[in-house]
């Protein structure tokens with residue numbers, strides 16, 4: 595089936611920044627599980643204190659974010675071909691809107707954590723499919739972490755494209771890894787032309 599929609603991750607994919615998730619997880623006191631799920635399970639006052647830790651790091655990284663090279667060109671290609679572009683992030687609406695405005699980017703559908711639908715669950719991706727009226731087979735996902743892969747697989751989306759300098763991190767996963775957005779755009783162009 596031809597791809598008619600692409601779901602982008604925000605941090606590390608559309609914009610680049612330098613989240614130290616190991617340190618953040620240590621500061622918050624969660625293990626390898628979902629930070630949002632952990633925070634959500636806490637009682638006050640611990641809940642507010644630990645949310646503030648996450649939000650402080652996010653504010654810092656949002657401020658420092660730069661647009662990834664090639665994003666504008668890829669969005670332009672999708673727009674020209676009539677392919678929908680969605681953004682799904684575990685970040686807040688405030689930070690997502692700040693970045694979209696700062697870099698003058700537009701998506702057909704934006705889902706942030708206020709939805710209560712968080713990666714690595716496939717729920718936020720299923721919400722995009724519903725909004726855009728697409729089947730999982732007609733959609734691709736572009737991300738940079740295992741959470742993106744897990745969410746895509748959970749939603750039944752098989753076209754998973756990752757941006758990473760370390761393809762070995764994703765060995766064994768049914769994904770295609772690209773060193774940068776230009777290589778990915780070329781690949782998508784050939785896919786769309788096929």
Ligand SMILES: [Mg+2]
Pocket residue numbers: 603604605606607737738739
């Ligand atoms: Mg990311």
